Amino acid sequence: MMRKPVLTIFYQFNPWNSTIGGIQTLIRLFIKYAPNDFEVRLVGTGDKGDKNIGEWQEAVFAGRPIKFLPLFALENDNVRNLIPTTVKYTAALLGRNFASDFMHFHRLEPTLATWHWQGEKTLFIHNDIHAQMKAEGDKKAILWRRFPKIYFALESLLVRQFNQILSCNTKSAQFYQQHYPNLSDRIAYIKNSFDDEVFYPLHRDERASMKHELARKFAKKEQTKFILFAGRLHPQKDPVLLVQALSVMKKQLNSQSNEQDVHLLIVGEGELAPQLRDQIDNLGLTNSVTMLGALNQAELADLHRVCDVFALSSAYEGLPLVALEALACGTPVVTTQTGETPLLLTHDSGVVCNERTPECIASALHQVLSKSNNFSQEACTRVARPYAARTVVNEVFADMLLIWSKKVRVLQEIPTN
Structure with a gap:
């Protein structure tokens, strides 16, 4: 033998x-x-x-x-x-x-x-x-x-x-x-x-229930829109740029008398953590951003399933697995024009930023959050399925x-x- x-x-x-x-x-x-x-x-x-x-x-x-x-x-x-x-x-x-x-x-x-x-x-x-x-x-x-x-x-x-x-x-x-x-x-x-035994979408009723629990956990309004970032806190991923984009978006919402509450969840650890905390404080976003540290796959999947959008602010990429994981959970993706992700996204599964600036990322995030009906779970999972x-x-x-x-x-x- x-x-x-x-x-x-x-x-x-x-x-x-x-x-x-x-x-x-x-x-x-x-x-x-x-x-x-x-x-x-x-x-x-x-x-x-x-x-x-x-x-x-x-x-x-x-x-x-x-x-x-x-x-x-x-x-x-x-x-x-x-x-x-x-x-x-x-x-x-x-x-x-x-x-x-x-x-x-x-x-x-x-x-x-x-x-x-x-x-x-x-x-x-x-x-x-x-x-x-x-x-x-x-x-x-x-x-x-x-x-x-x-x-x-x-x-x-x-x-x-x-x-x-x-x-x-x-x-x-x-x-x-x-x-x-x-x-x-x-x-x-x-x-x-991605592992489809771990990353998969929820039924709409179950998702609504878990979304309510997420808002309660972070003491937020039930209508709060959650943005998720997950990755190493490293210059390649550039989470500082995403925080700057959140600041721009919140200013735009305030100027429009829009009372929509938006909260950013950051999953990950890395060398940029101190700089990221300083940026959050300096921009007055302490109540709008939560840094969660490193999570295991199951915990991350739970967040993917209930957050409203996943954001990539990277300077360069291959094909980030975390983007596939988000799509597999039915969550649309906003990405910079880098790596393979822009080639995968369809008009109803995410938005590609033409410029890697806070203003462009803020605009893309607002587009997804304000027109969520245009980005369906089915469209997102369809993109991820072959992977x-x-x-x-x-x-x-x-x-x-x-x-x-x-x-x-x-x-x-x-x-x-």
């Missing part, structure tokens, strides 16, 4: 912690929906005081047995440290060999250590790297933006080791195909995905199983003497 093929996933996080980020969510989905035909391993990070650092552990995640190896202890991966976590993770991989039949990488830098490892290697690209390098703002937000020539030189060296490069952003996939024509047949677009994890993840594993079957056939055909 042939053994199961082994998939090893490499990323700097602990899947049992409340870690914020689309990469982490996608990895969790790949573990949860991995078919039993595969043995799944994860090389991640451990918690402070973990006695099993550097050792393989038998574990269970989302009901699925996996093997887990924490390379080093990481106290809080939601906050950036002086030494980037990716650098620590790469250094911890050097001199080791965790090669397996299939290997998934979600950052390029750690593959410095994997050049000579044997096996099928896949690199997942989560952002439009070209747009990311050109984005305005704090160059410390992404360290490589200070040294783009060095990054692309390193990339051109490392990408050759991959059997497959999958990007969740069509522009990014096209960029890689044009930039590396000799590798173009290895580069493809992949849909990001359900079971469909997307199963397609990837089916391709992997086909590759494995071909290898097995070749080995069986080789004479034993």
Whole structure:
């Protein structure tokens, strides 16, 4: 009987912690929906005081047995440290060999250590790297933006080791195909995905009841409109811009003698938290914004189902999973003109801002909130449906199983003497 093929996933996080980020969510989905035909391993990070650092552990995640190896202890991966976590993770991989039949990488830098490892290697690209390098703002937000020539030189060296490069952003996939024509047949677009067992809409009556409970929880009027933001509090996501947009919108409502109450819920942690709190205070929005910190998927899904609109104010994106999760819950999306989200939204599932300014975002939010009947649950869920994890993840594993079957056939055909 042939053994199961082994998939090893490499990323700097602990899947049992409340870690914020689309990469982490996608990895969790790949573990949860991995078919039993595969043995799944994860090389991640451990918690402070973990006695099993550097050792393989038998574990269970989302009901699925996996093997887990924490390379080093990481106290809080939601906050950036002086030494980037990716650098620590790469250094911890050097001199080791965790090669397996299939290997998934979600950052390029750690593959410095994997050049000579044997096996099928896949690199997942989560952002439009070209747009990311050109984005305005704090160059410390992404360290490589200070040294783009060095990054692309390193990339051109490392990408050759991959059997497959999958990007969740069509522009990014096209960029890689044009930039590396000799590798173009290895580069493809992949849909990001959401967990439809967690993110789904409510019946209208149930939603109205939960919306009433939400308003009561935050001591707001029953008619209050709730805006939701969820993501890392990082310059890429730019939640400060969203708070500024809320300030503009509230001033506009007041000038129109509109008594509509609007409240912003911010889910997430990160380095911008102190700046965000200062901005909220300075703009007089203390009673209009609630920062909730990091929440687990179930808690976030409950908010998606009852909030009136989900807002993305990002400077650059791939295809943010959180936007798919909002749509899957029947909630319309307002987004900046970045990443894949603008290509997905229909006229009745969200609004794309032509400019990344507080005024433009405020106008888009007001459009959705004031004309909610134009943005139906059915329209939102229709957009999200093709991105359900079971469909997307199963397609990837089916391709992997086909590759494995071909290898097995070749080995069986080789004479034993």
